[in-house]
Amino acid sequence: MGAPMSGNGGKPWAPSPPPGHVSRGRLERVLRSGQFAVTAELNPPDSADPGEVLRRAAVFEGWVDGVNATDGSGANCHMSSVAMCALMTRAGYSPVLQVSCRDYNRIAIQGNVLGAAALGVSNILCLTGDGVQVGDQPEAKPVFDLDSISLLATVKQMRDEGRFLSGRKITEPPRLFIGASENPFAPPYEFRPMRLAKKLAAGAEFIQTQYCFDVPLLERFMARVRDLGLDRRCFILVGVGPLASARTARWMRANVPGVHIPDAVVARLEKAGDPKAEGKRICVEIIRQIRAIPGISGVHLMAYRQEEAVCEIVEESGVLAGRKPWRRPAGAASDAAAVMTLDEALESGVDD
Amino acid sequence: MPAIRNPAAYEPQGRAPRPARKGGLPAWSVRHARFLARLYAVSCAAVNFSAPLLRRIGLERLEGAAALLERETKGRFFDCRMCGQCVLSATGMSCPMNCPKALRNGPCGGVRPDGGCEIYPEMTCVWVRAWEGAQRMQAEDAILQVQTPIDHRRKGASAWLALLRPIGGKP
Numbered sequence A: 001m002g003a004p005m006s007g008n009g010g011k012p013w014a015p016s017p018p019p020g021h022v023s024r025g026r027l028e029r030v031l032r033s034g035q036f037a038v039t040a041e042l043n044p045p046d047s048a049d050p051g052e053v054l055r056r057a058a059v060f061e062g063w064v065d066g067v068n069a070t071d072g073s074g075a076n077c078h079m080s081s082v083a084m085c086a087l088m089t090r091a092g093y094s095p096v097l098q099v100s101c102r103d104y105n106r107i108a109i110q111g112n113v114l115g116a117a118a119l120g121v122s123n124i125l126c127l128t129g130d131g132v133q134v135g136d137q138p139e140a141k142p143v144f145d146l147d148s149i150s151l152l153a154t155v156k157q158m159r160d161e162g163r164f165l166s167g168r169k170i171t172e173p174p175r176l177f178i179g180a181s182e183n184p185f186a187p188p189y190e191f192r193p194m195r196l197a198k199k200l201a202a203g204a205e206f207i208q209t210q211y212c213f214d215v216p217l218l219e220r221f222m223a224r225v226r227d228l229g230l231d232r233r234c235f236i237l238v239g240v241g242p243l244a245s246a247r248t249a250r251w252m253r254a255n256v257p258g259v260h261i262p263d264a265v266v267a268r269l270e271k272a273g274d275p276k277a278e279g280k281r282i283c284v285e286i287i288r289q290i291r292a293i294p295g296i297s298g299v300h301l302m303a304y305r306q307e308e309a310v311c312e313i314v315e316e317s318g319v320l321a322g323r324k325p326w327r328r329p330a331g332a333a334s335d336a337a338a339v340m341t342l343d344e345a346l347e348s349g350v351d352d
Numbered sequence B: 001m002p003a004i005r006n007p008a009a010y011e012p013q014g015r016a017p018r019p020a021r022k023g024g025l026p027a028w029s030v031r032h033a034r035f036l037a038r039l040y041a042v043s044c045a046a047v048n049f050s051a052p053l054l055r056r057i058g059l060e061r062l063e064g065a066a067a068l069l070e071r072e073t074k075g076r077f078f079d080c081r082m083c084g085q086c087v088l089s090a091t092g093m094s095c096p097m098n099c100p101k102a103l104r105n106g107p108c109g110g111v112r113p114d115g116g117c118e119i120y121p122e123m124t125c126v127w128v129r130a131w132e133g134a135q136r137m138q139a140e141d142a143i144l145q146v147q148t149p150i151d152h153r154r155k156g157a158s159a160w161l162a163l164l165r166p167i168g169g170k171p
C-alpha cells in the first residue's frame, strides 16, 4: 500500500528521525526549531466509528502542531488512545499518545508503546491518571503498576537502549518524543519544580501542564524552574482552555482532580453578559501572559466540548505569529479515503 | 441508602489507609524524620554487619520472624504496607505505599488545595508529608532519586532481609 519510503536501511515504513531529533514527528521539529508550539486535546468518541475521530481532528487542522488523544481521562471509558492515534496517523495528523498508569500494567504498556510506534505515532505523554473514583465506573480495579516517572524511564529505556524492562532486546526501538505532565497549581508547591526535575531525569523531553487559570502561581513555578535550569532541558507547554460559564468553572473545580480556578476568574464569568465569550477572552488573555514568561515553549489547549473554539483562540492570541501549522494539502485523501484504506486493508487478504 | 464505599476497590495495596489517623504515630514519624532516618541507617548497617551470622542461620528460616517484627514496628511508626522494598529514607519517612495510587516517585497532579489526597480527601497526601519530612532529613535530596518500578513478588516479605538479597534477584 502506497509508495515505500526509503532512508532507513531498506525498511519501508520507518525513515530515521532527522539529525538531533529523537522522533520523526512534527511536534518535535517545531519545538526544536524554537517556535512557539500549539497542541490541543482531542476528546475521544464513545463510538466505534472512525469518522468521528477524524471529524474531530479536522477541526484543529492548520492551527495546532500536535493533537493529544486522551486515554480514559477523568477515568471515563471512551475509545482508546492508541486507536485514535492510529486513525489520526493514517490521515496525516501528528497525534500525541497518552498513556495512563491507572489502566494497564507494565506488560500492557510496553506492548502498546511498540504498537503505537509501529502505527506511526511519534509522541507519547506519560501520565499517572486520575483515580477510578471520579469516573463512570468507580468499581473498577485501579492498576497503578508503574507511576508516571517509572513509565517515563521505561519508555526511554525502550527507545534509547532498545530493551524492555526485563532487559530483553527490541529489534526496532520506538522512536518517540517523550512527554510528561506537571501540575504547578497543586500542593506541595515547592516540590513541584523538583518533581519536574525528576521527570526530566527519567526521560521527559516535553511537558504539558494542567489547566492554568492562575498566572502569578505559574510565574512563581517558572522562576524556580529557571533557577534550576530546567527550562533549557525540556519544552514546557502550558495547559489552557476556555470556561463556558461560572457553573462549569465551579463544577470543574469540584470534580476534576487538580484543577485550580481562582475566585476572581469565576466572578468574572458570573458578571459577564455572555459567559462563553468571556471565557474565551480570559483564555486568550492568559495565553498572551504565558507567552511573555521566559522558558515557556508553547500552549496546550484543552477545550472540552468547545473544540471549535480552539482555532479562534489560537488566532486571537496571535501566538503562531503568522506561522501556519500543517494541514492536509488540497486534494489529499479525504477522511473518507483514510477510512477507506482501512476497509481496503481489511478486504485485501487480511482474513480475520 | 447510605453510600457504601468500598475502599478496597480503590486500593492497589489491598488495604485502605486509615483516614482517622491524620495525626498519630506516622505523623510523629514525619516530624522526627531526621532522627528516624538515622535510626534507620543504623538498623540497615546492623543488618549488613550481622549478614554473615544471618546467612549462617539462613535467610529463609529468619523470614517469618523478621517480617513479623517489621510489620509490628514499622506498621506502627509508618503505617508500613510491607511492600518488601523500603524507600522510607527517600520519602521523608512517609510511607508511599499509603498513597492509593501507590506512587513511589512523587505526588500526582490531583492533590487538593488543602494538601488532601485526591482519592481520600480526609487523608493528607503522603507526598505532602514526605516533602515536609525530607526537609528535616540530612539527605534532603534523596527524595529526588528516581525509584524503579516496584517488584510485586516482594510484597509481604521483610525489607530488612531484602537488603541481603541480590538486587533484582528472586524475592
Ligand code: SF4
Residues within 6 Å of the ligand: B074, B078, B079, B080, B081, B082, B083, B084, B085, B086, B087, B088, B095, B096, B097, B159
Ligand atoms: S517497606 Fe514499603 S510499605 Fe513498608 S514502610 Fe517501607 S516503603 Fe512503606
